Amino acid sequence: QGPAETYRAIRGRVFGPIRASARYCIFSPVIVHSCLLSWPVAGFHRCVGRNLPGSATKMGRRPFALKCRLVQANRNRDSNRTDWNPDDDVTAVVSVRRRQLEVADVSMYTLHQLLSTLQTLFTEDIRDTVAEVDRTGDLQGARSNPSGRENGGQSTNAFRVRLWAKSPQQVSGQSMSSYVIMECDRDIQVVLDSLRDGEQVDVDMQLVYPEPRYPVGTYGVRGEVAEGADTTAATAPVDGPFPIDPGSQHVSEPTGAGLLETHLTCDVFVAGCGSAGFGAALAAARSGASVICAHGRKVIGGNASSEVKLCMVGADIQGQRGIKLQTEAREGGILEEIRLDNSMCNPQFCAEMWDLTLLDKFRALPNMNLLLNTWFVSCTLDSTGAITSVTAESQLTQQRYIITAKVYIDSTGDGRLGAEAKCQWRQGREAQSEYNESLAMLKADTATEGSTLMFTSVDMGRPMPFKLPPSFNRKFTREEFASRKLSVFDTGYWWVEISWPYDNVSDQNTITSELLEAMMGVWDYVKNSGDITDDTSHLALDWFAYYPCKREARRIKGLHVQTQNDIIPTPAAFSDTVCHGGWALDLHNPKGINDPANPPFIPTHVPYIYGTPLRCFVSCDVPNMMMAGRLASFTHVAFGSQRVMATCCVHGQAAGTAAAYAALHGRTPQDVAKDPDAVWSIQQQLLRDDQFVVGQVNQDPRDKALTATVTAKSEQDIGPAVAVISGQTRAVFGKGGCLSSQCLPGTNRWISGYNVALPVSLTLTFKTPVQSVGQVELVFDTGLYHRLTYAINHAQQQGMGWGSPQPETVRDYTIEALCAETNSWQTITAVEGNYQRKRVHMIGFAQKCSGIRINVLATNGIPDAHINEVRVYEIGDAGKFPVKPKGLLPHPLLRIPSEADGPSLQLAASPEPGWWRDPDTRPAA
Numbered sequence: 001q002g003p004a005e006t007y008r009a010i011r012g013r014v015f016g017p018i019r020a021s022a023r024y025c026i027f028s029p030v031i032v033h034s035c036l037l038s039w040p041v042a043g044f045h046r047c048v049g050r051n052l053p054g055s056a057t058k059m060g061r062r063p064f065a066l067k068c069r070l071v072q073a074n075r076n077r078d079s080n081r082t083d084w085n086p087d088d089d090v091t092a093v094v095s096v097r098r099r100q101l102e103v104a105d106v107s108m109y110t111l112h113q114l115l116s117t118l119q120t121l122f123t124e125d126i127r128d129t130v131a132e133v134d135r136t137g138d139l140q141g142a143r144s145n146p147s148g149r150e151n152g153g154q155s156t157n158a159f160r161v162r163l164w165a166k167s168p169q170q171v172s173g174q175s176m177s178s179y180v181i182m183e184c185d186r187d188i189q190v191v192l193d194s195l196r197d198g199e200q201v202d203v204d205m206q207l208v209y210p211e212p213r214y215p216v217g218t219y220g221v222r223g224e225v226a227e228g229a230d231t232t233a234a235t236a237p238v239d240g241p242f243p244i245d246p247g248s249q250h251v252s253e254p255t256g257a258g259l260l261e262t263h264l265t266c267d268v269f270v271a272g273c274g275s276a277g278f279g280a281a282l283a284a285a286r287s288g289a290s291v292i293c294a295h296g297r298k299v300i301g302g303n304a305s306s307e308v309k310l311c312m313v314g315a316d317i318q319g320q321r322g323i324k325l326q327t328e329a330r331e332g333g334i335l336e337e338i339r340l341d342n343s344m345c346n347p348q349f350c351a352e353m354w355d356l357t358l359l360d361k362f363r364a365l366p367n368m369n370l371l372l373n374t375w376f377v378s379c380t381l382d383s384t385g386a387i388t389s390v391t392a393e394s395q396l397t398q399q400r401y402i403i404t405a406k407v408y409i410d411s412t413g414d415g416r417l418g419a420e421a422k423c424q425w426r427q428g429r430e431a432q433s434e435y436n437e438s439l440a441m442l443k444a445d446t447a448t449e450g451s452t453l454m455f456t457s458v459d460m461g462r463p464m465p466f467k468l469p470p471s472f473n474r475k476f477t478r479e480e481f482a483s484r485k486l487s488v489f490d491t492g493y494w495w496v497e498i499s500w501p502y503d504n505v506s507d508q509n510t511i512t513s514e515l516l517e518a519m520m521g522v523w524d525y526v527k528n529s530g531d532i533t534d535d536t537s538h539l540a541l542d543w544f545a546y547y548p549c550k551r552e553a554r555r556i557k558g559l560h561v562q563t564q565n566d567i568i569p570t571p572a573a574f575s576d577t578v579c580h581g582g583w584a585l586d587l588h589n590p591k592g593i594n595d596p597a598n599p600p601f602i603p604t605h606v607p608y609i610y611g612t613p614l615r616c617f618v619s620c621d622v623p624n625m626m627m628a629g630r631l632a633s634f635t636h637v638a639f640g641s642q643r644v645m646a647t648c649c650v651h652g653q654a655a656g657t658a659a660a661y662a663a664l665h666g667r668t669p670q671d672v673a674k675d676p677d678a679v680w681s682i683q684q685q686l687l688r689d690d691q692f693v694v695g696q697v698n699q700d701p702r703d704k705a706l707t708a709t710v711t712a713k714s715e716q717d718i719g720p721a722v723a724v725i726s727g728q729t730r731a732v733f734g735k736g737g738c739l740s741s742q743c744l745p746g747t748n749r750w751i752s753g754y755n756v757a758l759p760v761s762l763t764l765t766f767k768t769p770v771q772s773v774g775q776v777e778l779v780f781d782t783g784l785y786h787r788l789t790y791a792i793n794h795a796q797q798q799g800m801g802w803g804s805p806q807p808e809t810v811r812d813y814t815i816e817a818l819c820a821e822t823n824s825w826q827t828i829t830a831v832e833g834n835y836q837r838k839r840v841h842m843i844g845f846a847q848k849c850s851g852i853r854i855n856v857l858a859t860n861g862i863p864d865a866h867i868n869e870v871r872v873y874e875i876g877d878a879g880k881f882p883v884k885p886k887g888l889l890p891h892p893l894l895r896i897p898s899e900a901d902g903p904s905l906q907l908a909a910s911p912e913p914g915w916w917r918d919p920d921t922r923p924a925a
Helices: 003-012 016-027 041-047 108-121 123-136 139-143 186-193 275-286 333-345 351-363 416-420 508-528 636-642 645-664 669-673 676-688 721-725
Strands: 031-036 068-071 090-096 099-106 158-162 179-183 200-203 260-265 268-271 291-294 368-371 375-381 387-394 399-404 407-410 455-459 539-544 577-581 585-588 601-604 610-613 625-627 709-712 760-770 773-780 810-819 824-831 838-845 849-859 866-873
Touching: 268 275, 268 387, 268 645, 275 291, 275 333, 275 351, 275 368, 275 407, 275 645, 291 399, 333 351, 333 645, 333 838, 351 368, 375 416, 407 416, 407 645, 416 625, 455 508, 508 539, 577 645, 577 676, 585 636, 625 645, 636 645, 645 669, 645 676, 669 676, 709 721, 721 866, 760 866, 773 810, 773 824, 773 849, 810 838, 824 838, 849 866
Parallel strands: 260 399, 268 291, 268 407, 291 368, 407 625
Antiparallel strands: 031 099, 068 200, 090 099, 090 179, 158 179, 375 387, 387 399, 455 539, 577 610, 585 601, 709 760, 760 849, 773 838, 773 866, 810 824, 810 849
């Protein structure tokens, strides 16, 4: 295959190993030469979701390779050989039960990383493979059986290759010696037999199909001769125009009645894949957990997807909270990565390209199983109230999945998983007396914020009449828009909102029908009322949603209920903060557009960026369940700020990271949330993944940069070189930022000297040489003070640099290591065209290193270089979730409550509400 075809095949990620290799294609010098596929491209989608341990996988019968490099090993050497140089390039074909890929020109360290990933994903498969090699014997024993038959005459048709490493060196706690199997036919064994010791040869291997009985492409759909075809050869095929190869088979058998039941297992199950769900699923998988995510819709993203097209807003209040180099409130982490990617690949603001960017992030993860068009429907519980399994169904594919996980995350929006698990939940608004909230209702009720249908319009350049369909005949008058602005006509209006008097869950079909009437009625007013001063005669609808944007339904009670008083007038300090918010306390009128006499919403400004504790995302009564998004543990007033999608996404990243920690450590989320050391480990991992955690800074004891001396030949007073190890990666000291006791002052980045031309360098010198450099991680400036988000509103699209890299970001740079033995600098990484904020470089520099130097060659616009953070990890010491050192003290400039602080700073226990409904009691209408 050519490079383009091979790349597309890899991106298909049909098989676990192929999917596992993708990240190494990006982050290490692995070249994947061939993807060994055993069924047609048309069948790729049928395999997605069937390649994880515990799943029912139907494998192909005839794997084949394209271009394998075969290396003859010395049969007289054993696994203890000591003359192998670990830095030598090696070639191997990795196979796990006939799922194969070839890697070439890689170091032993990189190959070991790849094999370790495969072992993690396919533990049982690898164990079986190793056992098979042990039974067969060494290389000599394998080759002594040219017939390929053993174990009762069964044909294995495999040539076994054993890899050696220099001494039993340990990497990440495992020996570098690993077994791999190379599948080849007997002809290849003959080639190998002819090779001398150490000799290698490239071999082309193909699966040859029978020759077609007629010229390919000669006949059209109806059997007529195609234009320009050789008519002399165009004889009718005996078996019809589209014969199937006799040896080929369907991937799956035809499906009859009923649902096909499949049992799956994973570490973390995520129900729902809206903004909170995709944050949770991606974070859990990237933290090392195996993840299954069931999403009822055809695309990821929820209200931000192409089905709804709502703009994602968050703590930065669409840039209104931002001040350059002073207040940077925009969300980082996973959401910033996705926004930057989509800005570059989707300059035209295509909603479907936003969906595709999200989907690509899922497909890049080998331990992710995404089940689209699949709704969570039920769960089973044990005697302690813990969830033992969940059921999800896809009527589209007639599939029923029984899924067993260690941790379950409800990100359904409506809290369906929590309701089925008999969690305590509520729907509606609390009374002021329950939590002493001044913005709450005098009396509790079940009213919720409503749902909205969006639309877009286009100027056709000619008169475009509009006539209401007969059954959608709602008419509006000028007086009904007294509190609602009709000034922008290219997109819909969020205030076309309906909830009351309906239930936002069971009555959603009725709500949707009335929303369609209201939306059409508003557009009819724009086009035909004559009250609009702008010329709208050339405007026409070119899209409108049938799937509503829903704002509120159930909220599930957690270990802490966040209230108005945790957010305003000053934010509370929590020792278990895991994310941030900053949107106004935005309380909508439940009657929405049906109440024209009153405004559609009442916002209350939030003066500071605030933190949200982990306990808001942990169920108070189901020990292994977590929540993320608008359904988490907030009062209705606090929910008014927490419900917006960008904030929900950082909820998801926090919950997913914590869920992975709990699953990988064999603990429940409830247990983890009550353990300060475990919470610290989760916070540190979130910081490393570029999530902003209010009141927390990098204290990872494995990060060698924290103890290095940082220098630069040019720097500015507001951006000294040493700021790259401050532990905080943004400025939040300005107006609208954090309380001074909950953040570090300054810009927290290195800014090269004013009027000093690039290139410029930043140097980290280690007081004691580090043994190796396994990983270097950088955080760059991407202008977190201004708005950056996918939007369909033309006014919102302006002025945010969409479609090009952010000008503050470093574009081209190199990383050098100072070899301690030779005292010379060696270039270990060179990057061109960067536009991302967080970059992770897997180095594998296996020599003692006295320093690291980053050379900035160019930026994407501004004249000076900005670097916010540098981290350095040794080989084998860059795993997830650092362990908190004993006696570690918090940063001296931060005042986060602890047991030693006394009652004044103690975390207040959540007040017991008087109106949390019993799990089986449905709210009154």
